[in-house]
Amino acid sequence: MTCFISSSNPYAALVDCLRATWLTGKTRPIEYRRKQLEALGCFLEENRCEILQAVNADMRRCAFEGEMADISLVMNEVNNALNCLHGWMMDECVSKNLATKFRSAIIRKDPYGVVLIISPFNSPFNLTLVPLVGAIAAGNCVIVKPSELSRCSEKLMAEVLPTYLDPETFAVVTGGHEPTARLLENKFDYILYSGNRRVGKVVMSAAAKHLTPLTLELGGKNPCYVDSCCNFQNAANRIVWGKFFNAGQNCTAPDYVICTTDTQDRLIPCLRHAIRCFYGCNPQESPDFARMINDEHFQRVRALIDNGRVAIGGETDECDRYIAPTVLADVKEWEPVMQQEIFGPVLPIFTVAGLEEAIQYINSRDRPLFVYAFSCNHQTVHRVLDCTSSGGFSGNDTLMHMTLVSLPFGGIGCSGFGKYHGRFSFDTFTHQRGSLISTMGFEALNNIRYPPYTESKLQMLKFGTDVRRWNPCTML
Template structure:
């Protein structure tokens, strides 16, 4: 069906007001939950074919998080939808003031390939909670997952409520030319800029979930074994194809070699001495990205990994030492299983090195010193992160997730997601029986006294 026709049908359906009731939204969330559970095995199979993910990793990083988000939203939706009473200034007496959350209307969700189900359906859950109709454009790079997403959506919802648009250059261009009420995009900064430019032509609000070079700072007081274990887990999950994965490690010189040795140890423990034979180790999404990543390894000092297998599009978990900030691997988001390690003498130097780059989507700090924690967190701006862990801050509905500066704008998950997909309408309701005459002409001295009393 043509994009224009789908949008017209969704606009007509939204205008009926059906999506605004709490019962409709709860029913839609229930339906999506049932369908996801029904196809859990097929979702895992799709992720295995597209990214070579294990069933365990698929549930941990995608299906389980989706089901958790649905349960959380259903539990709290009624309270989020209530009119919120706020104080009324004395100058507006007698009246009451309130803020009302209302849906935007027809929203567009553009999702990436690296976590195809999570990053497509999680914003959908939040959009449904806000009472919107949705057009979804998953990435075609994860081809099997795309078909599975389409199957889930078509089984769960009618086209006039939620529709899936196929990926393609022609379709993408056509889609961005259409008038929608809100755009939610997850992907890279280059496309994010193009989407924002197109949205600006029609003054369409956007949320951009981008990426960047997320640092991991390891200070000498840290528990190095635990730091190494958690860095390896977060970095090589999904073969490094995670927007919040640590892009590089800054480690104090006094413990640098020890940290590297411990990271190598944990790579061997998690993936074996021959990681490419590990049945649970994911692959790179395409030959293009495989070649791109392999080129980044040229002229770098490899201390672990550094090799790949083109036939299966897998690259061994790789650690680089003595990487220079001017090296090619430090000029772009790596988005793969390559981890440069850079030393620093003082925490002030580490902070300054991070400041030289754009504000990152995530930041991780390993330390036992409260003064170091305070110094780093107070001086560096980033989307979100962890102290003494990596990556897991996004796996919650209790906090919003999003970037800042070049790493994105806006946030979602839980209440933050409901707020993102809802317009907050301010309303003041005045009483009719009393009408204080101070604001009306003609102005008098006594009115001026009262005005200064009310508005001081």
């Protein structure tokens, strides 16, 4: 294989080599894709202990959370892709009009080419490998760029993962902002970035220079509406689990609770009870409660505790990067805790007069990645679903939507665009190529579209190509 170095960029040779491999067609056969997916599954199975140790070293993430988020959910994606790959790859036949009756109209599923996946620190293996499953299944060559903040996880992926996957079609790039910026100078055929909004704009700007399509997963402030008609303890259990999973460093975590003052007063004791049941009287001693990823994030989140009134928690330990599971009551709209994504173990409660004001407040802000709603009234949950806009929605639970490979995952507006997981990952990294294939015969049928044009030819062509309504109705 010949690689052409196109510039002095340190990653140009790598990108060119992967592109040269892709042009040979090596990644297109289903057998090759299956082999790479099976190798990825072997990486997960054979390095289970090392993966759990890495995420624990990075964030003190317990084995339970590491197993669920960074191994089990990724393995589900691998198995689902292996189960469904043949069907996903098949040409899709579409309906035809009378004029194309004797032709073949299909959607061909083509890989984009060389794609780039940039992932964040908070769930390093999940957010790197789940999109990788889709990129491999779609037949692409892939470069992954894990976050440098989760150093142990990055090191494991850089050193071990390439020993399982084909080095001619896959590579890992490591480092911080400078390597990422230089990597983005190269032309890719598709980019998927997960992370914060500020870096998302940088990635989008870099992609624009090459007119590269991309998916952005940017998170946001996910509201959690709690209705006055509610099983408060059940709601509290599910909110506490979803919020403090990985110490709140999770883009799908409930960012804030929105409810009435009376509901706040009834909910807080239930939240306190759930926190104590989950993490004990001193969560710092709990083996199940994670730590902030680094000092910078610790300082940022600790500063948010000064907002509102500390109703639960509030304790911190800088040396341990520990912030207790914290609930803030009576926060104000203008306070910093309500102006930025928290991404830490702090749960503010914002009070409103009722459901309609809650919906109005949610809709007045940037559209979030997720909206959560808790109520014993089925109609209330559906009203929140019907009257708000977000990347996804969950009624009376948190995080469990992430276990379904059948649901798309992705943002809308400022929380990102594009989607992946399951079939949606395959589609994201696939160019759906509309194709019409005709025979060389039946030329007499084509005469109606050739000059010289006549009114009768036009009417016949329109008859053969017009789309008609199935059930026309007359407005009275």
